[in-house]
Amino acid sequence: MIQFDYPWLWLLLPLPLLAYRWLPTYRPPHRKLRVPFTVAFKGRVEQRASPLTAGISRAGLALRGMIWALLLTAAARPAYLEPPITHIEPRRDLILAIDLSQSMSEPDVTASDGADTTRLDAVKRAASQFINRRTNDRIGLVGFGDRAFxxxxPxxxxDSLQQxxxxxxxxxxxANTALGDAIGVTLKxxxxxxxxxxxxxLLTDGNDNRSRLDPLQAARIANNRGLTVHTIGFGRTDTGTDEAVDAPTLERIAGITGGQSFLATDRTALERVYRTIDAVTPHNAEELRARPRRELFWIPVLMASGLLLLQVLAGLMPSLGQRPARWREVERHEP
Known part of the structure; x- marks a missing residue:
């Protein structure tokens, strides 16, 4: 598609005709005529304009009109617009924080084929499916145990994230769990x-027992910085051991930041939790469109330059062809 930035410039197309019609004729200030070569000049004056000369004059006017039109076309700034390019720009940064403590190696989760698998393998499967569904989000990954890193x-x-x-x-x-540090590393x-x-x-299968930053204090800082935290407790809450899921703390973390807290006790429930988070977290991205532009003004400029050069050469040809005859004529009439 070709467009012109300043198409109104074409309104100036009849300007030379208007100038020719209404501007006064130029008259030189001196009216005296001095001719050093009277004989040669007399022959030139007595020559009458032939039809060929008139045709050349009309062709010259047409040539000047074409040059003027081409210059106006170049000034109108023509450009070729290529097909639009669409770019999806994510408006959300999403971090998956996964508990990598030693307890995640427990093979107490039943896989889809009925075999037992580890908690971490179940988490990786559910998280991988979640990543595949979030095509328009920038996603990062944080792991935590004794420390978070x-x-x-995002x-x-x-594909790299999946690897x-x-x-x-x-x-x-x-071997331990540092929930508060996981939130702190995410903020960083x-x-x-x-x-x-x-x-x-934030997913964990236990309770915080190693954080240098208190989980609730970390949640307050996250809330002040606009970070929403969804928490997932993967495991049982009634084991009576230190490895039990601390559901109250996870709920408070989510509540402080405006998120939701979930509890999953098996693989199916965990995958359902990730699907629920996907459903309650709308895809947030804006579509950016751009049309590559190729400037074309140089084409009419080049054409106008070629026509102008042609006109100059055409004006020089008659004088170049007659100059030797004029000198011969002058030489014959010298005394």
Whole structure:
């Protein structure tokens, strides 16, 4: 598609004709005529304009009109607009914080084929399905155990994120659980984020027993910085041991930040929790459109330059052809 930025310039197309019609004729200030070569000049004056000369004159006017039209076309700034390019820009940074403590290696979860699998394998399967559904979100990954550490910054490189998630192992972060530090590391990871929506999905199978930052204090800081936290407790709450899920703390963390708290006791329930979070978290992205532009003004400028050069050459040809004859004529009449 070709468009012109200033099409109104074409209104100036009849300007030379109007100037020719209404402007006064130019008259030189001196009316005396001095001719050093009288004989040669007399022959030139007595020549009458031939039809060919008149045709050349009309062709010259047409040529000047074409040059003027081409210059106006160039000034109107023509450009070719290529098909639009659409870009989806995410407006949310989403962090998955996964408990990698030693207890996540317990093979007490029944897989889809009926075999027993570890808690972490069940979590990785559910989280992987969740990532596949969140095509328009920038997603990052945080692992925590004795300490919390970032595994992947938020980005749309979901394939790389899936590979990092698949390589996580239980116990790689230590044997304990640091919930508060996981929230703190997430805040640090999102410190430079300019996205208006920030979300943390925090999953654990135990209770906080190692954090340097109190989980509830971390939740208050997260709320002040606009971070919403959904919490998932994966396991039982009535085991009577230190490894039991601390459901009250998870609920308070979610409540402080405006999120929701979930409890899953098996693989099916865990996958259902991630589907629920996906449903209550609308996809937040804006569509950006751009049309590449190619400037075309140089084409009429080049054409006008070529026609102008042609006109100059055409004006020089008659004088170049007659100059030797004129000199011969002058030489014959010298005394």
């Amino acid at each position: 970032p595994l992947a910054p 980005s749309r490189e979901h 990092i998630l698949a390589m996580t192992e239980s116990g790689m972060a230590g 990871l999102l410190e430079q984020s300019d996205r208006p929506d920030k979300l943390l999905i």
